[in-house]
Amino acid sequence: MATKTVKLGDVSVKAIGYGCMGLSQAYEPCSEEQGVRTLNAVLDMGYDHLDTAALYGFGKNEELLNKAIGHRRSEYFLASKCGLYRDAGGKREINGRPDVIKQTCDDSLRRLGTDCIDLYYLHRIDLNVPVEESLGALIDMKAQGKIRFIGLSEPSPETLNKALGMCSIAAVQSELSLWTRQPNVAVSELCEQNDITFVSYSPLGRGFMGGIVRDMSTLGEKDIRQTMPRFQGNDFKKNLEKLDQLTLLAAEHDLSVAQIALAWVIAQGDHVLAIPG
Known part of the structure; x- marks a missing residue:
């Protein structure tokens, strides 16, 4: 467990948190029993920052957190998101209308079994709604004590x-990993200049740097990685070659590739933390 801490708002959390998405969507199906065991193990190991979203599993991810560790709510900093959804057919849609955001927050509070979400993200920006209106909804909910x-x-x-x-913006979330080493430079600079924490999602390249994806035929047809170019054809072959090089380097230092990958991410700045999952 990382000993480095990072501020989210005025709360100090460990530099490595836990991203909960994979328990409810994107990868191989996870049973509720497995999810409950995993989340309790996460807290038992000392993780203190958990990240979910209304999008994940059509809200099932938030419900799972409540069922598994709602009784341990005081042990973790809770982050969730609004503004990105799936319709009945599974198609993603962005909706930043204030009324939708406020309703989403109320629904998330109910599913999570809590009266306040520590950190609430606008998951994506709706280009059809002025961002000032979307943010206004978040500001209202903060004033009401909901976030x-x-x-x-x-x-x-x-x-x-x-x-x-x-x-005040407490955090910006974006992909950062050995695969994605250059997030938007201007955004990164704004984070540093304004004491905004940069939260890295997919810091292990969606499991690749954990060494669990070496043969795509072992993944289910609906696994999100089946559609990603970095897991396809010659790109995947070259990435496996790089993984082999990293594996040798890690072995020289008695480390795993995952440990090296996470260490690299959180070394990118005092304001950077990672949420593998």
Whole structure:
């Protein structure tokens, strides 16, 4: 467990948290029993920052957290998200209308079995709704005590600047890993300049740097990695060659590739933390 801590708002959390998405979607199906065991093990190991979203599993991910560890709510910093959804057919859609955001928050509070979400992200920016309106909904919910801190996921520099003109932003979430080493430079600089924590999702390349994906035929047809170019054809072959090199390097230091990958991510700045899952 990482000993480095990072501030989310005014709360110190360990530099490695836990991303809960994979318990409810994207990868191989996980039974409720497995999810309950996993989440309790996560807390037992000392993780203190858990990340979920209304999107994940059509809300089932939030319900799982409540069932598994709702009784341990005081042990973890809770982050969730709004603004990105799936319709009945599974198609993703972005909706940043204030009324939808507020209803989503109320639904998440109910599913999570809590009266306050520590960190609430706008999951994606709705280009059809002025960001000021979407943020206004988050500001209202913060004033009502439903959320403690506001975050943005995958914002542009322009959006982040607008947001900073309206309220304090505690965190920005984006992909950062040995695979994705250069997130938006302007966004990264704004985070450093404004004491915004940068939260790295997929820091292990969706399990690749954990060494669990070497043969795509072992993954289910609906596994999200089946559609990603980095897991296909010659790209995948070259990535496996790089993984083999990393494996040798890790062995020289009596480490796993996952440990090296996570150490690299959180070494990118005092304001950077990772949420593998």
